[in-house]
Amino acid sequence: MKNMNTLAQSSRKPKAFIHNIIRYKFLYLLILPTIVLFLIFNYFPMYGVVIAFQDYKPHLGVEGMFSKATWVGLKQFKNFISSFYFKRLMINTVRISLLKILFGFPAPIILALFLNEIRNLKFKKIVQTVSYLPHFLSWVILSGIITSLLSPANGTINQFIIALGGQPVDFLTNNDYFIWVLVFSSVWQGVGWSSIIYLATLSGIDPQLYESSVIDGATRFQQILYISLPSLYNLMSILLIMSMGGILNAGFEQVLMLYSPLVFETGDIIDTFVYRSGIQELKYSYSSAVGLFKTAIGFTLLIITNFFAGKMGRETLF
């Protein structure tokens, strides 16, 4: 294998390219479908963002992007930034994301530490199996479940509140409660699944460490504090940094399923706005500009966070 490698790379003539393609035609053929698909559905749409700088007319079809395009420069962006929505969308998106990180980041760590202390393997297995489950259900289903719990008319939680002599609360149409519904349902959905990676790290700890700590008289709590938790620090900081990179992704489908115009004030995020203005109101150019604005910021954040993750010893991709 190594001989082939040096052979392929030592000959840098233009001929070498054709030579390589023929030599490894089987392997290149295997990746060809992916290349074609990506060119059409991933790379061409990257060119398609030009409509954010145009006043794209849907009836012109593809030509509306090329020869018949009306270029308007940054008009769409200026419209968005000066609009009433801009501030609200930015604040809502970042607020929901940050709250999700605030609660959703420590939750799986705590769960993993607790599961690690549970010695009844059968019980542990059952808990794990159940806790992963919500990760595999769509937000359509989860929203159905959340609504049936929270609805003011016959939701289980409200019936409980009424039985205790309280007033029913409409969690999903109240601007204050709504973001908490988003935050807690997302933690609830993801906590089990996200704990897997922490549990894997914990199970890699040398048992001798625990044994010698026992000899030294350490309690379980001290074991968690001085052995289990420190072994997670590296992973924790990397995952935290990475989650900062996705701060403009506040959970599109979840919000779309649960929100209503009544809670746009706190619940409308950039992604749902792009969806409404693009797919529903057919303002293609404007909506693309908003989407591109989000991508640009998100990409910058990703580069920055990736840089920091790289500093921490993680294999980065740049």
Add this chain to the structure above:
Amino acid sequence: METRLISLKYKNSKSDIVLIGIAYTTVIILTFSIIIPFLLIFLQSITPRSAMTGEWYSIIPKQVTFDAYGYLLVSSKLIIKAFKNSFFLVVIGGSLSLIATTMAAYTLSKQYLPYRKILTYFVYIPMIIGGGLIPTFLVVKFIGLYGSLWACVIPGMVGSWNVFLMRNFFREIPESLEEAALLDGANDVQILVKVMLPVSLPAIATIGLFYAVGQWNSWFTPSIYLNSREQWPVQMVVRQMLAQFDWTSVESIQDMEELLINIPTDNVKKASVFIATLPVLVFYPFAQKYFVKGLVVGSIKG
């Protein structure tokens, strides 16, 4: 873990007992917070309206009716069609995704392949940057996939993340295996099909499962690319039922009358949620061991 279990023969101190108590309580609460809502959904789907007294403690229904399921699975053509459509997406869409992903991952796993780096970047870049919703939507429209179930299969057929996950699995296979097969005179196709694929079966199962679950759960893609009810997959029907059980989703006057008389719409809503959950509930325990392994190997090896 096992050694730790055996070696700890010392007596738990008081603080240990408190800690274990907290640990058990927390995980039990979490487990119940997941089981109970599903149980409630099921119970609410079979409790007739007359028996719904509105008392929170009357969890066990005094009367039981399966009319909602009868309506959804027998009288309503919508959900039967939806199952067919979802079946197509899961089986055909899932298989195509799996095949294309395995092929691409195998190529990228070959360290000696010229231009491997460029190809890796080519697959990686769409993971971090994309054209966004509208430009992608327009491309699907221009190509003529709009309004066809294939629009839910082809554009998202290969996921970069899954390619890298699979590539990492292939990399784990010792090179000597391939070299031995080469010495035995096997050709490229034989090496892949008879040597590499059988060894990677757990990985293939994991990725296949990810795609299948993804297709079963997919609502957004079908909702923007499909335009006729005939093509709706299960998730879209459920969404429609939840959003508004409107009269247009009842197909004939007869149905409507029957519905008005016999079936409280609330039962139908809850039953539709339960039906859409069921396939995941059934397949999930069998598949669990694979995907856990898959996630851990893939994410640690980065």
